[in-house]
Amino acid sequence: MINKLAIIGVGLIGGSLAQSLRLAGACKLVSGYGRNTENLEKAIELGVIDEYFTDISKVIFDADVIVIATPLTTYGPLLEEISHSIKPSAVITDVGSAKKCVIEDAKKILGKNIQQFIPGHPIAGKEKSGVSASSPDLFQNHMVILTPLSENLADDIQMISSMWESCGANIVTMSVEHHDLVLAATSHLPHILAYSLVSCLAKMKEEDDIFKYSAGGFKDFTRIASSNPEMWSDICISNQNNLLQVINQYKAQLDEISGMIKIRDKKGLEDLFSKAKITRDQFVEQKTTDFNDNQTK
Amino acid sequence: MINKLAIIGVGLIGGSLAQSLRLAGACKLVSGYGRNTENLEKAIELGVIDEYFTDISKVIFDADVIVIATPLTTYGPLLEEISHSIKPSAVITDVGSAKKCVIEDAKKILGKNIQQFIPGHPIAGKEKSGVSASSPDLFQNHMVILTPLSENLADDIQMISSMWESCGANIVTMSVEHHDLVLAATSHLPHILAYSLVSCLAKMKEEDDIFKYSAGGFKDFTRIASSNPEMWSDICISNQNNLLQVINQYKAQLDEISGMIKIRDKKGLEDLFSKAKITRDQFVEQKTTDFNDNQTK
Secondary structure (H helix, E strand, C coil): CEEEEEEECCCHHHHHHHHHHHHCCCEEEEEEECCCHHHHHHHHHCCCCCEECCCHHHHHCCCCEEEECCCHHHHHHHHHHHCCCCCCCCEEEECCCCCHHHHHHHHHHHHHHHHHEECEEECCCCCCCCHHHCCCCCCCCCEEEECCCCCCCHHHHHHHHHHHHHCCCEEEECCHHHHHHHHHHHHHHHHHHHHHHHHHHHHCCCHHHHHHCCCHHHHHHCHHHHCCHHHHHHHHHHCHHHHHHHHHHHHHHHHHHHHHHHCCCHHHHHHHHHHHHHHHHHHHHHHHHHHHHHHHC | CEEEEEEECCCHHHHHHHHHHHHCCCEEEEEEECCCHHHHHHHHHCCCCCEECCCHHHHHCCCCEEEECCCHHHHHHHHHHHCCCCCCCCEEEECCCCCHHHHHHHHHHHHHHHHHEECEEECCCCCCCCHHHCCCCCCCCCEEEECCCCCCCHHHHHHHHHHHHHCCCEEEECCHHHHHHHHHHHHHHHHHHHHHHHHHHHHCCCHHHHHHCCCHHHHHHCHHHHCCHHHHHHHHHHCHHHHHHHHHHHHHHHHHHHHHHHCCCHHHHHHHHHHHHHHHHHHHHHHHHHHHHHHHC
């Protein structure tokens, strides 16, 4: 049981976590901090948090667990602000999509208290943001990746794992480097590709027509281009090297396909598309199996 | 009322058209042709068609409307086979995603009878293929683009328009060139990007992990990579020039974003993502409005 939970950033992820823990009876008091008072009022109204303060030190005062759920580039200034007010027994965690940069910031600012910081990342989200989009079942049957530090205490890691398990999530631990590369490929790259497609099409002079005549495939494909721009520009910069690497790999793949189209290599294209289809169908089937397995657990 | 409808290729599109017209009482007899007898038997079982023959001349014999719904590169050989058996009063149409190549083939083969051929393209589909995936409401509130030829008769164009309207579709006519460019951008390019993403990720040595840790965004983004490989390799080749052009435009856009990531241009990225988000949100809103308008018509 968490006596006091401090949510720094009561948006989609922070709000969903608070709701889920309250529903599970896993925390007593939820205190919220954010930049947008209207959003915080909404969070009170929706019963997501019990209280909020615009003074962050009041929010983290005596908190047992502090969850940072704000865009990645705000971590540094926020940690600076709170580093001297965190109680020694508190555990800090986060939900950021890139982990190396977060850990570097935290180490610099928290110094020897870095042991209190357990880096985390729930693999869940929507293209909507803000507390109104939050929901208590957002993490149900989703993975939460933890990338613990050598300085962390086993009990603290266990506490954060249990917190996420209360939300129905499955915990996975991995190295920071592996996390950042895997997420660059499966999450950050697709977002860049979707933003890029919408931008590219918006520039074509047939713009009006182009969007008018698009079908369901385009809508699904570009769903993630409706994601929070601030959050995603932060992720790009925070996971810069991995992202540039996977963009290059992607461009090489696109060039291979272009090359086949140029020489009208129907068989080559069909083979490549068939392999991609099989891979993707297997992935969806596996996800469905995992989901059903978890449902019956 | 269509007395006899010949469906050449009883798959997702051909099967859905037949079902929809039967449900609307818009045709008396549906005769089917295809390469896969098992699929045709299934079509009979599902009540999609009344009869099928493996001899295509029997299928088109005395047909009032002949719909070609097979992969694009099969049009040439099919038209060769049927060109001398089509009755003079029959109208031929198709559902192909690229129109210039189709029209070139048809003109070459049909000669002066080209007036009987009305090129068409319903903007509807799914990633599943075959008659089992077909459904009578596939075209409901979707657009069907016709790219009529100067040789076509107004009555024939009207007949094909009415046929699609019976399926709940909205008819749009445009030039062949405009169709092929707009579709390259909104449909063919996204498919290539999705196939490319799955192929790219499958090559990374972290493959197993990579698919395991992907979330809902990835699943939606790659849905179209589960589309029919034969159909899509045909589309790539048939709309070669437009597709190569939009792939180049896309690569330039991706390079712009890479460049911003390289120099850590947070503001530039955020602006670009914001514009894309606004464009995409407006598009979805517009689509929803159009849909509701059509529902209340």
